[in-house]
Amino acid sequence: MATTPFLKMHGLGNDFVVLDARTAALDLTPERRRVIADRRLGVGCDQLIVLEPPTEREADVFMRIYNPDGGEAGACGNATRCVASVVMDERKTDHVTVQTIAGLLDSQKTGMGSNGLPVISVDMGPARLDWREIPVREACDTNHMPVGIGPLQDPVGTNMGNPHATFFVDDAAAIPLAELGPKLEHDRFFPERANIGVAQLLGDDKLRLRVWERGAGITLACGSGACAAVVAASRRGLVPRRADVILEGGTLTIEWLRDDHVLMTGGIAVAFKGELDRSLLT
Numbered sequence: 001m002a003t004t005p006f007l008k009m010h011g012l013g014n015d016f017v018v019l020d021a022r023t024a025a026l027d028l029t030p031e032r033r034r035v036i037a038d039r040r041l042g043v044g045c046d047q048l049i050v051l052e053p054p055t056e057r058e059a060d061v062f063m064r065i066y067n068p069d070g071g072e073a074g075a076c077g078n079a080t081r082c083v084a085s086v087v088m089d090e091r092k093t094d095h096v097t098v099q100t101i102a103g104l105l106d107s108q109k110t111g112m113g114s115n116g117l118p119v120i121s122v123d124m125g126p127a128r129l130d131w132r133e134i135p136v137r138e139a140c141d142t143n144h145m146p147v148g149i150g151p152l153q154d155p156v157g158t159n160m161g162n163p164h165a166t167f168f169v170d171d172a173a174a175i176p177l178a179e180l181g182p183k184l185e186h187d188r189f190f191p192e193r194a195n196i197g198v199a200q201l202l203g204d205d206k207l208r209l210r211v212w213e214r215g216a217g218i219t220l221a222c223g224s225g226a227c228a229a230v231v232a233a234s235r236r237g238l239v240p241r242r243a244d245v246i247l248e249g250g251t252l253t254i255e256w257l258r259d260d261h262v263l264m265t266g267g268i269a270v271a272f273k274g275e276l277d278r279s280l281l282t
């Protein structure tokens with residue numbers, strides 16, 4: 001039986017199937033991506049990650065990100081830490097640069113987690129705040145965007161390589177995110193759809209965050225969503241430029257640097273190594 005190896009990894013429970021196409025290309029049609037990501041028909045994951053040869057000299061690897069709906073995304077914070085750790089391991093180094101369709105992401109090992117795997121800081125690039133960059137359909141102040149449903153109103157827009165709308169609420173757990181998330185994701189206000197974050201202030205420098213991810217649904221953690229939430233809360237004067245974000249799967253520390261880049265620090269995990277039947281790829 002012909003098989004293709006894969007790694008199953010996760011960052012705070014946001015889980016990935018990682019395929020390596022650096023030496024031999026894989027023919028991943030949207031339908032094949034959907035099947036691999038499907039938890040009944042394939043392996044199952046929140047995002048399918050494909051490693052490819054970098055096209056920029058400074059980069060160590062190119063990371064392609066696919067959502068379970070088969071669509072491609074420009075950023076995935078949790079997967080970036082996982083991929084960085086794989087390449088650091090291969091190269092016996094504590095620093096690598098991960099290339100994505102949105103840019104180059106410098107990644108640094110900063111310590112070891114309680115699971116014996118590295119804790120990694122990724123420079124997720126600049127937070128983009130102009131309405132055209134989110135993007136949204138009409139000119140507006142992205143600190144107060146004119147879109148919402150029911151208890152979710154007046155969000156902050158941030159592009160972290162992918163589009164986010166962060167809504168501030170008193171009780172994140174009480175929000176029916178599975179019902180409201182898809183409606184907001186597909187609202188015509190967001191021409192490229194959007195990741196929908198629901199953030200609750202827990203203290204001076206602490207947020208709770210739940211995210212309905214574009215093309216994926218509710219996940220246990222969203223790294224780019226955590227970056228967007230701290231940028232949003234900081235713009236609203238709710239937290240300083242560095243804060244902890246508590247997600248269902250664990251905590252990320254986020255810092256919005258003076259040059260507008262956003263630094264995300266957190267752990268990673270390897271679940272298992274497996275073999276994908278080639279029939280899923282043909």
Ligand SMILES: N[C@@H](CCC[C@H](N)C(=O)O)C(=O)O
Pocket residue numbers: 014046047065067072073074075076077078079162163195213214215216219221222223224225
């Ligand atoms: N899980 C991710 C984000 C994945 C992409 C997102 N669903 C999108 O379509 O933009 C993260 O950790 O950032």
